[in-house]
Amino acid sequence: MSERMILHEYAASGNCYKVRLTAALLGLPLERRQYDIMAGETRTPKFLASVNSNGRIPVLQVDERFIPESNAACFYLADGSSLVPDDRFERADMLRWMFWEQYNHEPNIATLRFWHGWVGEPNWTEAQLLLAPAKRESGKAALRLMDEHLLARDYFAGERLSLADIALYAYTHVAEDGGFALAAYPRVQAWLERVPAHPGFITLAD
Amino acid sequence: MSERMILHEYAASGNCYKVRLTAALLGLPLERRQYDIMAGETRTPKFLASVNSNGRIPVLQVDERFIPESNAACFYLADGSSLVPDDRFERADMLRWMFWEQYNHEPNIATLRFWHGWVGEPNWTEAQLLLAPAKRESGKAALRLMDEHLLARDYFAGERLSLADIALYAYTHVAEDGGFALAAYPRVQAWLERVPAHPGFITLAD
Numbered sequence: 417m418s419e420r421m422i423l424h425e426y427a428a429s430g431n432c433y434k435v436r437l438t439a440a441l442l443g444l445p446l447e448r449r450q451y452d453i454m455a456g457e458t459r460t461p462k463f464l465a466s467v468n469s470n471g472r473i474p475v476l477q478v479d480e481r482f483i484p485e486s487n488a489a490c491f492y493l494a495d496g497s498s499l500v501p502d503d504r505f506e507r508a509d510m511l512r513w514m515f516w517e518q519y520n521h522e523p524n525i526a527t528l529r530f531w532h533g534w535v536g537e538p539n540w541t542e543a544q545l546l547l548a549p550a551k552r553e554s555g556k557a558a559l560r561l562m563d564e565h566l567l568a569r570d571y572f573a574g575e576r577l578s579l580a581d582i583a584l585y586a587y588t589h590v591a592e593d594g595g596f597a598l599a600a601y602p603r604v605q606a607w608l609e610r611v612p613a614h615p616g617f618i619t620l621a622d
Numbered sequence: 623m624s625e626r627m628i629l630h631e632y633a634a635s636g637n638c639y640k641v642r643l644t645a646a647l648l649g650l651p652l653e654r655r656q657y658d659i660m661a662g663e664t665r666t667p668k669f670l671a672s673v674n675s676n677g678r679i680p681v682l683q684v685d686e687r688f689i690p691e692s693n694a695a696c697f698y699l700a701d702g703s704s705l706v707p708d709d710r711f712e713r714a715d716m717l718r719w720m721f722w723e724q725y726n727h728e729p730n731i732a733t734l735r736f737w738h739g740w741v742g743e744p745n746w747t748e749a750q751l752l753l754a755p756a757k758r759e760s761g762k763a764a765l766r767l768m769d770e771h772l773l774a775r776d777y778f779a780g781e782r783l784s785l786a787d788i789a790l791y792a793y794t795h796v797a798e799d800g801g802f803a804l805a806a807y808p809r810v811q812a813w814l815e816r817v818p819a820h821p822g823f824i825t826l827a828d
Contacts, residue, residue, distance in 0.1 A: 469767055470726065483714050485721040492714035508689050508698035511717075515691040519724050520676065543756070546749055561675055 422447040422477040423489075424467050429453075430526055430586035431486035432474040433620045437582050438490040440618040442497055454534065486586075487514045490579050499582070501574040510573035513580035517587075524555035526587040528594035552595070559591065559601050566603035570610060577614055585611045590620065628653040628683040629695075630673050635659075636732055636792035637692035638680040639826045643788050644696040646824040648703055660740065692792075693720045696785050705788070707780040716779035719786035723793075730761035732793040734800035758801070765797065765807045772809035776816060783820055791817045796826065 421439075423446050425432035439446040451457040451473055459471045468475045468484045475482050476489035483489045494500050501507045528551050531537070531544055540548070562584065565572065572580035589608050592598055598605055611617070627645075629652050631638035645652040657663040657679055665677045674681045674690045681688050682695035689695045700706050707713045734757050737743070737750055746754070768790065771778065778786035795814050798804055804811055817823070 469770060470722065478711065481711060483711075483718055485718040485725075487721050488714050488718035491717050492710065495710050495713065504698065504701050505684065505687060505689075507701065508694050511697050512689055512691040512694035515693050515721070515724055516676065518721055519691075519729075523725075523729075543752055546752060550749070564675060 419478045420447070421445070421493075422449055424449050424451060424475040424477060424482075425473050426451055426453045426458075428620070429473065430529075430590065430620070431522070434486045434582055434586045435474050435476055435489045435493070436622075437586070437618060438493045438499065438579065440622075441499065441577075441582070441614060441616040442493060443616060444493060487518060487579070487583055490514075490582060494579055499577065499579050501578055503574065506574040506578075510578045510580040513572045514583045517580075517583045520554065520561075521558045521584065522587060524551045524558060525591050525594055525596060527551055528555060528596075529587065529590060530594075532595060533593050555591070555594070555596055556600075559588070559596060559598075559604060562588070562607075563601040563603045566607050570607070577611065581607075581611055586620075625684045626653070627651070627699075628655055630655050630657065630681040630683060630688075631679050632657055632659045632664075634826070635679065636735075636796065636826070637728070640692045640788055640792045641680050641682055641695045641699070642828075643792070643824060644699045644705065644785065646828075647705065647783075647788070647820060647822040648699060649822060650699060693724060693785070693789055696720075696788060700785055705783065705785050707784055709780065712780040712784075716784045716786040719778045720789045723786075723789045726760065726767075727764045727790065728793060730757045730764060731797050731800055731802060733757055734761060734802075735793065735796060736800075738801060739799050761797070761800070761802055762806075765794070765802060765804075765810060768794070768813075769807040769809045772813050776813070783817065787813075787817055792826075 421444065423432065423435055425448060427450060436446060453473065457463065458473050464471055467482055470484055472484060474486050474489060475484045476492060483492050501510055528548065531540065531548065571577055572584060588604065629638065629641055631654060633656060642652060659679065663669065664679050670677055673688055676690055678690060680692050680695060681690045682698060689698050707716055734754065737746065737754065777783055778790060794810060
């Protein structure tokens with residue numbers, strides 16, 4: 417690709433890490449622009465008008481065009497590469513895990529990480545206090561489902577690393593920041609060691 | 623495709639309708655199996671073990687394999703067809719709207735439709751009473767964002783009907799069931815008339 421690619425991001429966000437990790441595994445250069453989400457920098461009129469009207473990061477900029485939604489940005493980068501299965505069923509199965517991640521995993525595991533690590537429990541609103549136990553249970557159910565899925569396989573879709581693994585790795589590997597005990601999920605733990613073994617891997621802090 | 627395809631579904635669900643609509647627009651035959659979600663038929667040990675360990679519908683069965691997650695099932699059906707753009711950027715842009723639908727649209731607009739039409743406001747729990755106003759505001763913000771996006775275009779991704787439109791049509795066209803007034807979104811209304819004009823279109827009730 418000869419496009420200039422810029423990631424509009426907040427570095428500690430797992431959703432932003434997904435895009436960086438995909439680019440790193442594929443050896444694609446990516447410029448980075450930081451926004452302080454705690455200071456509202458992704459809700460300014462300028463950001464809303466020129467980067468993402470939804471006021472969220474990450475957004476992958478490709479020349480003068482923009483791709484919001486972490487998993488769509490990863491798909492753009494990896495489309496046609498070994499991170500997207502050639503087989504039609506496996507490709508849909510990869511997307512199945514990516515949609516599942518955004519609906520069943522991220523709203524529980526990433527949200528509790530944010531509430532614990534950024535908001536701080538003493539500052540939780542009434543709604544957060546009421547919702548936290550349900551998010552805890554749903555997050556555990558998500559980790560359990562992942563653990564069961566890995567019973568007979570090494571990766572989530574197909575037989576090798578795909579975007580499904582990258583999407584799930586981002587917030588699973590830091591799930592303990594949100595109070596989830598990963599020791600209860602031994603196959604998830606083994607998979608968490610499998611992903612970083614791939615050439616080009618970078619950490620969340622890189 | 624020569625596979626036997628069976629949709630495991632609950633007919634009134636917009637997520638299930640997406641899969642039926644995709645198949646209909648492509649002229650693909652689809653068998654249908656009904657589950658009463660209100661009676662817990664998707665949480666039985668048999669369903670969890672043989673159809674979807676996540677206990678949700680829709681699930682697209684392709685011969686002996688299963689694809690949960692509505693938007694992944696649609697992708698399987700439409701992969702390689704005119705409903706998935708050939709252009710790499712447009713393909714990622716289509717997925718962007720599909721991920722956005724599952725994260726910002728469905729949890730607000732579909733959930734309020736379910737809470738109003740299936741649960742019934744007098745039966746709402748404390749959590750539902752607390753969350754409903756935020757879901758109302760987030761749902762309106764989603765419809766507003768759609769309306770703005772359609773200012774300069776007829777379809778969500780690329781220049782013609784794609785899975786992005788199908789994913790968004792499913793719950794937008796019945797948003798009033800959840801108490802959203804579509805009259806406030808004239809470009810969404812015009813787009814809601816554009817989608818059914820396509821050959822093969824079926825309604826939610828078909």
